Amino acid sequence: MSQAESEAAFLARYDPADYARPAVAVDLVLLGLSGGRPTLLLLKRDRHPHAGRHALPGGFVGIDEALDDAAARVLREKAGGARAHLEQLYTFGAVERDPRMRIITVAYLALLTEAAFAEARARAPALIPGAVAASPAAEGSVTVHAADGAALPLAFDHAEIVALAIRRLRGKLDYSEVGFALLPELFTLRQLQDVHEAILGTGLNKPAFRRRMLDRGWLDPTGRFETGTSYRPAELYRLRQTSSQTPSQTSWQTPAQGD
């Protein structure tokens, strides 16, 4: 406890380390569901390196900008302000992952509802949809395909980032409320099951799925029903608002436990 000087005096004298620093970026895995498949929104690179390949939208982190704020800003800038559920995924820091310079990137998962997905496409026409194909077992890698079926090769280590995003989503889907980030405010149980099946890449047992979801206590029936169907309309549910959460912070926005 031999602190002769005050904290203020120390801070005034403190000389920021002047070693060379890596650049820090955030990259967004913009993910929605399109045609029953998980689908990314990618930017085609027209410059070196990896010109012609497709990349995750990203940007550098400002010196006075929190990581989460940088992710939100990149979402605004690159996806035309479409709303998305943002969640930090993992930080990639291999030395040669970008040949231009040392860039450490913090990958974020950005989940888009169908409406937000369409809005992003409309406001940011440069974004190219790429359907993600991943085996249901999902230990490993993924492939991405354009609308016409052509393979979309990803730039840098972005295929690895996307593979991790899918693994994480699958891992949290059943025990967390993250799946609701892909649905509108009102949804039917069938839509919820469709989301789970699309992410997992497998079919699910209908009665068991309904029982599980209803027993979780996450759902509030609205008493309203879908319209415009030519068959029996399904009841509309909404995600129950859990208390002890700020309006801007819902429970599926906390850092992963499982993972």
Add this chain to the structure above:
Amino acid sequence: MSQAESEAAFLARYDPADYARPAVAVDLVLLGLSGGRPTLLLLKRDRHPHAGRHALPGGFVGIDEALDDAAARVLREKAGGARAHLEQLYTFGAVERDPRMRIITVAYLALLTEAAFAEARARAPALIPGAVAASPAAEGSVTVHAADGAALPLAFDHAEIVALAIRRLRGKLDYSEVGFALLPELFTLRQLQDVHEAILGTGLNKPAFRRRMLDRGWLDPTGRFETGTSYRPAELYRLRQTSSQTPSQTSWQTPAQGD
């Protein structure tokens, strides 16, 4: 596809962005089990800021050093080379988390066997053990206590980092092989159950635990038995070596899925 110049020419001309960059560090949650409780190894800060508080060992990431390598180096430098299972946790990037300057820190979980824990304490006497108390429900925060029971306040946002480490460990414990990182090569089923109970903070049903672990197919019975007991000796097991893994990369060392 209008690329007149070669990639090499482009790279030679590339001017690294010269905006101010945050510093990037790694911090280690050095965690072992001591007296049946999860226990951290901490460094007492003798300088501003947060002088007198206890902090996670950490260090800056070198410009030519991968993140995982930086974590391994800090482990060597600060824990006297004790072996540990290293796994990236989360990246903390609030602007004011360090009053000296903007530091983004990538937190790593470093799990120590009992032997490695003792070795680290012997070779790095500055490391102070702090027992972690976390409610079994574990939504939230943790407290850390010295051997004499006094509370150890943590510096910076390190309490938040430790809380996340415990949540993640608890989340992965049952479905991953991460728990074995806290055990020696040969161990009894009771030791394995003790590890799970210490991490979860709850008691577990013995027959069900044995069934689950044996049904997982992770364990290889050795036919050998513990010695020196005054009661019936238990059989020793070892973690089954799964194929398709390099010797230095076992299955519980891959990025988290659950979380």
Add this chain to the structure above:
DNA sequence: GCAATAGTGTCTTTTAGACAGTATCAG
């Protein structure tokens, strides 16, 4: 009425908890 999908009832299978029992050591 038919076609299509929503939603439920129930049987079976699997998995976990509870708890008592036997087995094997030191002394």
Add this chain to the structure above:
DNA sequence: CTGATACTGTCTAAAAGACACTATTGC
């Protein structure tokens, strides 16, 4: 023998899968 702990058998309870059944819409 006792005491302590390893290990197992078995009953019960809870959860999940399978599958058929009823309900409600448009036409």
